[in-house]
Amino acid sequence: MNSLKKILALTALTLSFGTSARAEFKLPPIQSLSLDNGMKIFFVPQNEVPLVHITLAIATGSASDGALWGLTSVTADALSLGTKSYSKQKIEDTFDFYGIDYQTVTNKDYTTIEASVATADLPKLLPIVAELVIAPKFPSAEVDKLRNRTVSQLKKGKESPNRIASKVFERLYYKDHPYASTEDGVAATVQKLKAADLVNFHAAHFQPQIAALTIAGDFDAGQVKTLIEQNFGAWKKGAAVPTQVTAPVKPLAATEVLLLDKSDSHETTFRIGGIGAPGFNKDWVKLTVINTLLGGRFTSILNEELRVKSGYTYGAKSMFNNFHSSGTFFISTFTATETTYKTLDLALATYKKFVENGIDQKTLDSAKAYVKGQFPPQYETLATLSDLTTELWAYGISIDQFNSFESQVDALTLDEANALIKSKFPRDKLEILMIGKASVLGAEAKKYGTLRIVPIDKVDTALPL
Amino acid sequence: MKRLGFLLSSLIVALPLSAATSKEDVQEFKLKNGMKVLILKDSSIPNANMYTFWKVGSRNELPGITGLSHFFEHMMFNGSKHYPPGSFDTTMEAAGGSNNAYTTNDVTVYTNWFPSQSFSTIVKLEADRIGALSFDDTKINSERGVVLSERSTGLENDPWEELSTVVRSTAFLAHPYSWPVIGWEPDIKAWTKADLQHYFDTYYNPANAVMVVVGDVDPSAVIKELQTKIEPISRPFEGHPLRTIEPEQKGERRVWVLKPTITNPHLMVAYHIPAANHADHYALDLLSVILSDGPSSRLYKSLVDEQRIALEVGANNGEGLDPELFTFDVVGAEGLKPSRVEKAFDKEIGALLAKGVTERELEKAKNKRLVGLYRGMETINGKAQLLGNYEVFLGGYQNLFQAPTRYKAVTVQDIKRVLSTYFNKSNRTIGILDQRQEN
Structure with missing residues (x-):
């Protein structure tokens, strides 16, 4: 039994329904090491199932793509196309044969290579992952295939407005800022990528001093440490530094509306918002509570008005999307084409009331109980523990800051919550994105701000929207 | 579904169970x-x-x-x-x-x-x-x-x-x-x-x-x-067995859906299979893994990676209280005629019917299901979902704990048998969604 289970088992002795207070939920203790080449290692013990989840992170993300949006993401995807000693086929056969779930994820600030494996098969997995990261070959015929498939998938993405809307919203908000570069690129720029671009990008960024390897699950720390030393010890240190996005975001002068015209739409998909806050900013726990009651749960203010009371939509939500140095806040919903403006009017009026009038004690208390009650299950799997550990490393946050989550929730007062609503939520000068059928929607959206109507195909380019 | 998400038309069951739970x-x-x-x-x-x-x-x-x-x-x-x-x-x-x-x-x-x-x-x-x-x-x-x-x-x-x-x-x-x-x-x-x-x-x-x-x-x-x-809530219950039984299909059926703005041809092929509690369930489930789970799976490797005829491919063993469908979803490469995609798909099915699958392919599928079981048992929600699925669809919650043994017992001959039993042209429906109808 690992220490998390022990703590909780002890806690459980004092628990019965509705009687005693329970101890604050905490993450398992994380052991931190590093190799001589600078690579950080984190061990997160959790032995409920005989599995291990590994996350190898590189502190560079799509914000480093420059003009070639998708460069980071395609490079990460292409790592498994073959290495010095493993062919693509060998890698794929081995991963599949042992039931290994393998994927790469590119964020704006960092990139991860992740795999979930049965503990017994970890010694087979680690040497391959090490070579993928240290010595990939990027064979050009395979890179071409991957690139063409990625381009097709990006183009196809437009068939699902809900899938692309948040990314398009972020492009709209960030304009020419490095965070505008979408994590998986766009068709026009990915189309330009050649094997040589990937080779160069890999050489410049995939270096141990900006990497971290997290191992979460049921494993023997001594054995795994030896395995890591054997496989990553010879990885040569270089001059790369973590991607630092420091450029300021230009504030909006007035509300802008972008209507992306999709001629066969029968509904309109919305994103409405503006400036948010950086990841794990000092108020993130409190903002999480406040956003929960605005648009983060079923009885939220937005869902209550747009779905429960009016029946305009299946759902309305709001969220902060946080990156290292800044972030966005947006409301998301959708409705039938004919109820587009009624829905948008109601969404804006509801939001305005929220930012102007704030909230009451009863709603705040309910949201605090909800956020605390829903917190432990978010970190129940090895994947979520491993990803969280990686994110804390990438953003330079200590585990203690994270572990005080529940007491920070408890400490939030009504006055403080209402002050945060006034200072941390965008009040006016919003970005409004609509994806829908322009021939029916017309130019009515002019009443909200400057309106531009653009064919949806433009999202396949990196041109400013 | 009450919340945002997608309606489930059939269940997706992650499999077997954890050493920690019996x-x-x-x-x-x-x-x-x-x-x-x-x-x-x-x-x-x-x-x-x-x-x-x-x-x-x-x-x-x-x-x-x-x-x-x-x-x-x-x-x-x-x-x-x-x-x-x-x-x-x-x-x-x-x-x-x-x-x-x-x-x-x-x-x-x-x-x-x-x-x-x-x-x-x-x-x-x-x-x-x-x-x-x-x-x-x-x-x-x-x-x-x-x-x-x-x-x-x-x-x-x-x-x-x-x-x-x-x-x-x-x-x-x-x-x-x-x-x-x-x-x-x-x-x-x-x-x-x-x-x-x-x-x-x-x-x-x-x-x-x-x-x-x-x-x-x-x-x-x-x-x-x-x-x-809850116990005091009690009303007489008569049960409501379903009368209708789907008649046997006696010939291939074909339907088109036209969508002028679609970028790629979409092909769906559906074969009738028995209810989830039938003995062939485990063989059919492993077959779905062999065919489309992972980059080395049969259909992905051939249609997506090598031939580049498809962009995506999926095989799904439908689990129902009554006889359901085993379905294939293929997104064809941009610009290809659906008939070209269908021909390549048929060639793969033909090879399977003629030669079956290899021992290694089967072993790989079993491994995938076993590790998948552990992943399913990682969370309290995964456990509740699995227990309920086995209780309602697969003959009782006890069978969740038997699943590793049931999967292990499946042989390459079993796979060949289910292929020849269910994967016949006369037992299937083909659906094509594309910009226009091919002549």
Whole structure:
């Protein structure tokens, strides 16, 4: 039994329904090491199932793509196309044969290579992952295939407005800022990528001093440490530094509306918002509570008005999307084409009331109980523990800051919550994105701000929207 | 589904089980009103859940009320005797809990997730709606709008939604699997309060449900709580066996759906297979893994990677209380004619029928399922979902713990046999969605 289970088992002795207070939920203790080449290692013990989840992170993300949006993401995807000693086929056969779930994820600030494996098969997995990261070959015929498939998938993405809307919203908000570069690129720029671009990008960024390897699950720390030393010890240190996005975001002068015209739409998909806050900013726990009651749960203010009371939509939500140095806040919903403006009017009026009038004690208390009650299950799997550990490393946050989550929730007062609503939520000068059928929607959206109507195909380019 | 998400037309079951949990850890109990209860104590987090599986889904509907099971699911959140509309959710969320629900062809499942000290509140809420659900006219109408939006957003965002609806309605001529779980639009607009009341009286009898509770709870306290609040809800239950049996298909069927703006041709091929509790279930499930799970799987490797005829490919072993469909979803490469994609697909199926699969392919699929089992058992929610699925679809929750053995027993001859039994042209329906119809 690992220490998390022990703590909780002890806690459980004092628990019965509705009687005693329970101890604050905490993450398992994380052991931190590093190799001589600078690579950080984190061990997160959790032995409920005989599995291990590994996350190898590189502190560079799509914000480093420059003009070639998708460069980071395609490079990460292409790592498994073959290495010095493993062919693509060998890698794929081995991963599949042992039931290994393998994927790469590119964020704006960092990139991860992740795999979930049965503990017994970890010694087979680690040497391959090490070579993928240290010595990939990027064979050009395979890179071409991957690139063409990625381009097709990006183009196809437009068939699902809900899938692309948040990314398009972020492009709209960030304009020419490095965070505008979408994590998986766009068709026009990915189309330009050649094997040589990937080779160069890999050489410049995939270096141990900006990497971290997290191992979460049921494993023997001594054995795994030896395995890591054997496989990553010879990885040569270089001059790369973590991607630092420091450029300021230009504030909006007035509300802008972008209507992306999709001629066969029968509904309109919305994103409405503006400036948010950086990841794990000092108020993130409190903002999480406040956003929960605005648009983060079923009885939220937005869902209550747009779905429960009016029946305009299946759902309305709001969220902060946080990156290292800044972030966005947006409301998301959708409705039938004919109820587009009624829905948008109601969404804006509801939001305005929220930012102007704030909230009451009863709603705040309910949201605090909800956020605390829903917190432990978010970190129940090895994947979520491993990803969280990686994110804390990438953003330079200590585990203690994270572990005080529940007491920070408890400490939030009504006055403080209402002050945060006034200072941390965008009040006016919003970005409004609509994806829908322009021939029916017309130019009515002019009443909200400057309106531009653009064919949806433009999202396949990196041109400013 | 009550919340944002997608309606499940068939269940996706992650498999086998954890070394840490055994059959003996599950406590089985039957309330006097006929409701079966399964309890599994798991104190890994200070939370618990309650999954209630009602044995009613779109297979219990008739023309004119298609989609009613799903609409009913929405109405379960809209008021009962002691909880006026809206208060089910506000009460649960203020107690730190959240909930959702989903409807399939076969079942309607209500899921509550909460800190374990709120268990009593959750039971009180659940008991009130099971015992005395009320139907508010205003709520029926606003919820109708919500469901129309749910239907519309599925069609707006996913081309498969439209194609699979047409393929299923072609593959099933008689059986109610023929219509979509969400229902036909005119039915959504037309059903009445009386329809809802009839559904409640007929199907929402505790004897028609299985309740699963997993988490940091004391099983004896759980039973006591359920005996106090849910056991008194008792009504005679007659059972409602389905009369219709789908007649055998005697020839290939083919349908087209035209969508001028689609970028790639979409091909769906559906073969009739038996119900989930049939002995061939495990072989068919492993076959789906061999064919499309992972980059080295048969169809992915050949159609997507080597030939570049397809962009995506999927094989899905449909699990139903009644005979279902084994379906293939293929997104063809941009610009290809659907017939070209179909020909390449047929060649793969032909090779399988002629030569079967290799021992290594089978072993790989078994490994994948075993590791998948552990992943499914990582969370209290995964455990509740698996226990309920096995109890309702796969012959009893005990079979979850037998699954590794059942998978292990499957041979390459079994795979060859199920291929030749079910994967015949005369037993299939082909659906094509593309910009225009090919001559």
